[in-house]
Amino acid sequence: MKLGSPLTVILSDKAPNVWSISADATVFEAIQFMAEKNVGALPVVEGKRLIGIVSERDYTRKIILKGKSSRQTPVREIMSQQVITARPSETAEECMRTMTEKHIRHLPIVENGELTGMISIGDIVKFVISAQNATIEQLEQYIGGGYSA
Secondary structure, eight states, X not given: OOTTSBHHHHHHHSOSOOOOBOTTSBHHHHHHHHHHHTOSEEEEEETTEEEEXXXXXXXXXXXXXXXXXXXXXXXXXXXXXXXXXXXXXXXXXXXXXXXXXXXXXXXEEEETTEEEEEEEHHHHHHHHHHHHHHHHHHHHHHXXXXXXX
């Protein structure tokens, strides 16, 4: 397990479900669904095609602060349409760099135009910690003489 591993390694450890929402759903439904699934953002899809992303941050900045009604506002009015995505073949290191540079916490994974997964900054941190622990164990075995070359 290395930072240069493809995202497929991280995705294989996650539940196979990719939670998403329709652009026609209300913001209230989106926030309720995020709370139910314990996620901070949802890809907005038409069929399997990604058309946007809506986050708790969108809710606070575009509904609460503007005094709009979450029960009457459709997701399409507040979703981010310029979505930064990654491919399953990209590495954890590349995604970490992208997320840091773009100040995003959620990265939809798209392959052949279809949404195939979602990576959060928490997923990346968990993976980095696991990779570091694996490296430490290998070094300890090597130093202790239990490592075979």
